[in-house]
Amino acid sequence: MPLSRESVWSLVHDERAALVADLADLAPEQWAAPSLCGRWTVEEVVAHLTAAASVGPLRWIRSMVGARFDADRHNARRLAEHRGATPAQTLERFRAVVPSTTAPSGHTPAWLGEVVVHAGDVRRPLGIPHAPSVQAATEVARFFASRDFTVAGRTAVAGLRLEAVDGPFATGEGPAVRGDTVALVMAMAGRGAFCDDLEGPGVATLRGRA
Template sequence: MERDTEALWNCAHAERAALARDLASLPGEAWRGPTLCGNWNVEEVTAHLTAAASVGQWRWIRSMVLAGFRPGVHNQRRLEECLGSTPAGTLQEFRAVIGSTVAPSSHIAAYLGEVVVHAQDIRYPLHLPARPGLESLLPVAEFFAARNFTLPSRDNGAGLRLVAADAPFEVGAGPEVRGSLLGLVMCLAGRPAYLEELEGPGVALLRERITRVEN
């Protein structure tokens, strides 16, 4: 289903604002805590989200060229530009891009997905209860199931029947994986922690795929 660009950006802005509210409540030490996003801590993931909302197409191309087309190098350089001198400064930088519509390409559902996934990367280890709205999760789930973009999300779900128990989302054919739409989105994004929200005969295959190399 083709999604309206303005609606997608509105969802991205709402999810950024929700994350900013959560971040504002964190004690200082929590900013150095782990996330579900590799070796990045809470402050680094926040700075990455600021960078993602600040780099347009030509700046992205130039940055990738200078990074030798190594996404990890590009991401680390841009992240470091968006770190404040303190966590409060990093949060201020993030708040400044809440309403941004800057992106390297027209794949807005993918960039909404980046906000959704990284927000949960932060929230899950901190046991923060907030979850993205279904209006944000549905276009992300559709995009992740349909194609690989910055993540092998389509490959992770290939040959499986993915069924949300809390939203009108059913795709694919094969052994069923059923559960929360958030659980499906996060597992398509390669986050094994969210396997606990899923069940069905296809979970074992999904688990094998996303624990082989964690993102």
């Protein structure tokens, strides 16, 4: 059963706080390290998360119009706005929005997915061994598998059977893909590196789509 909006926001806040704690003692070179999110560094991903927690629907629309509906341009502008003069300032700005319930839309599981996926984008390259709670990962997995919204999750899993080995998430019919819920979430979000954590005859197909 889907969680209440209040419960999902509580999970968002927990995952943001956990990420702040994990990043508190990073060395300068770690902040400049590439993340799993395209061309963004670790620091840029954190600034993006601050932006996502600071831009409501009306401001998001104005920003997208100003960017001529170019999502990359919109994201770059908002990232630059919320990045600090130093990595420490960038982290403090993120710390300040940990309790925020501001988001571009009312799709609360998508914004839980935002922090779960981007936290994985920075933790994996840095070797930080944290994983979100199974409850949080399950909520995101169900949302991603049901639609193409912030990520093309439904397209990624079409014709496959996904089964979590650490929780209740399961969906679809076809060649099986099995693993921890967070690895399934990250693979649905297009992070092919996490396919290394999965097994089953459908993994090759999912990796190709990532």
